[in-house]
Amino acid sequence: MQAFQCTHLGPPDELELNTLPDPTPAAGEVIIEVHAAPLNFPDVLMIEGKYQMRPELPFTPGAEVAGIVTAVGEGVTHLKVGDRVASFVQLGGFAQQAVAPANATFPLPNGVDFAEGAALPLAYGTSAHALLDRAELKAGQTLLVLGAAGGVGLAAVQIGKALGARVIAAASTDEKLELCRQNGADDTINYSTQDLRSALKELTGGKGPDVIYDPVGGKLAEPAFRSIAWGGKYLVVGFAEGEIPALPLNLALLKGASIVGVFWGEFAKRDPKKNLANLHQLLTWMGEGKVKPYISARYALADVPQALKDMAGRKVTGKAVIEPQR
Known part of the structure; x- marks a missing residue:
């Protein structure tokens, strides 16, 4: 099979397209003929050695896949050869075949496009875990999504609406904000041209958002947290801007607010049954037209x-x- 490998840390142009032996499954694994493998921002960071997980070289990037099961390892009973599936593989997605842990692999309905199904494990899994488990977002609450036009951002917008929240989408261009509105955002903020705090104060009547979903970090974090509602939850999802912010902890005290970490990969590893339950909820919403990558x-x-x-x-x-x- 063909696969892209990172043989040394560096920019994308230095990845190598190599021919590798076809994989075979160990116990608890399946082999997937890969029809779709989404890109995620950690893929870029990982090949440059800037991500918290540093795989042993060489490795094939690509954290999630969708495709057809071609082989099943010992002990796997809920999947069979020929099944259409999606999976979180962590590594190995940018290849013609991938080894997948069976407990992180789930069947896709026939009507779900491989590309859409492949987007569910990480981007939608992260946002579902963040909003369902960590924030316990309720209908009628206000959700602010930073970086709302990205993969996890749009997922958060859609899931927020599916849960009955009012969603404020914040992004860097008007074009991105139009995409957010098309995906259900009730209100939008262009943080390249608008002051984030002033805009939030106006949109919420001074109350602030109940939940803040932040996959961006950097300079947006503090003004967003200063705007949070009393008793609000600030979800730390990632740092796409590159800078890890240092938030003044007195703000948490003054607002009675919580800073809540969202580490979906570790959650999925520690509680695979709950993670699969979240994914089944996502598939239900997808069938109802509430969620569509x-x-x-x-x-x-x-x-x-x-x-x-x-x-x-x-x-x-x-x-x-x-x-x-x-």
């Missing part, structure tokens, strides 16, 4: 370096996917 770009396997450069350059909205069988 937005696929902005599709790339062939040979285009992985360019796709990662587009991701690093903030040119990707929603989800972009690699389609290795093209």
